[in-house]
Amino acid sequence: MRSLNPDEAELWARVTATIRPLSRKPAPEPQAEAEPEPKAEPRRAAAKPTRKPAAQPPRARPGTTLDGTWDRKLERGSVSPDRVVDLHGHNLDRAWSAIDVALERAIESGERVVLLITGHSRPGDPPVQRGRIRAAVHDWLAASRHAPKIAAVRPAHGRHGGGGSLYIILRRK
Numbered sequence: 194m195r196s197l198n199p200d201e202a203e204l205w206a207r208v209t210a211t212i213r214p215l216s217r218k219p220a221p222e223p224q225a226e227a228e229p230e231p232k233a234e235p236r237r238a239a240a241k242p243t244r245k246p247a248a249q250p251p252r253a254r255p256g257t258t259l260d261g262t263w264d265r266k267l268e269r270g271s272v273s274p275d276r277v278v279d280l281h282g283h284n285l286d287r288a289w290s291a292i293d294v295a296l297e298r299a300i301e302s303g304e305r306v307v308l309l310i311t312g313h314s315r316p317g318d319p320p321v322q323r324g325r326i327r328a329a330v331h332d333w334l335a336a337s338r339h340a341p342k343i344a345a346v347r348p349a350h351g352r353h354g355g356g357g358s359l360y361i362i363l364r365r366k
Contacts, residue, residue, distance in 0.1 A: 259345045259362060267360055270350025274360070275304035280311050280326050288326045289333055296339040296361070305363050308349060313357035330359065 197205060259267075266272045278295040280288045292309065299307050311327040334343055342364050349358035 259347075263345075263362065264347070267347050267350065267362075270352045272306055272360070274306045274308035274353065275299065275302075276306075277308045278310065280309070283326065285325060285329065289329075292330070292333060293337065293339070296337070296342075296363075299363060300339065300342050303366055305365070307361040307363065308353055309359045309361055310354050311357060311359065313355075327357075334361065 263272075276295060276299045278291055280291060283291060295307060295309075309330065311330055312324075331346065334340065334346060337343075343361060344364045345360075345362045347360045347362065349355060349360050353360075
């Protein structure tokens with residue numbers, strides 16, 4: 194990785210001064226730049242290890258069960274949802290019931306994509322009172338009776354609500 198030249202460093206400093214942190218934790222203090230390191234010599238091929246490392250099974254991350262084609266379609270917004278669940282105006286209990294009923298009906302109907310509209314989180318006083326449904330959705334889905342039927346949960350494309358919505362991809366029957 195190369196170091197920034199003085200013009201780039203000045204521009205970067207102006208950009209980072211405009212950034213608002215996502216969390217309430219104070220931002221870490223920027224560290225002074227170190228002297229640029231001299232150019233390293235080209236790397237030589239590393240010696241081959243004498244024995245192979247122990248094979249480790251791949252770790253499955255939650256929600257990584259889709260193939261690349263699905264993910265590309267979701268990122269482009271070219272997938273149209275089979276069912277839409279809008280949680281605006283719901284309290285936590287009613288929201289959970291609406292999600293449960295919608296997932297049950299979608300599974301019975303053989304639908305694959307459910308668009309869950311949770312609403313954007315908005316700054317306000319007190320901020321912990323806003324966005325409670327959005328904050329709880331992932332835990333609800335993981336603990337729901339429908340969890341084995343959910344293949345993945347992904348952020349929605351802008352045309353489907355962007356940061357205020359989620360795609361729930363259901364497994365095939």
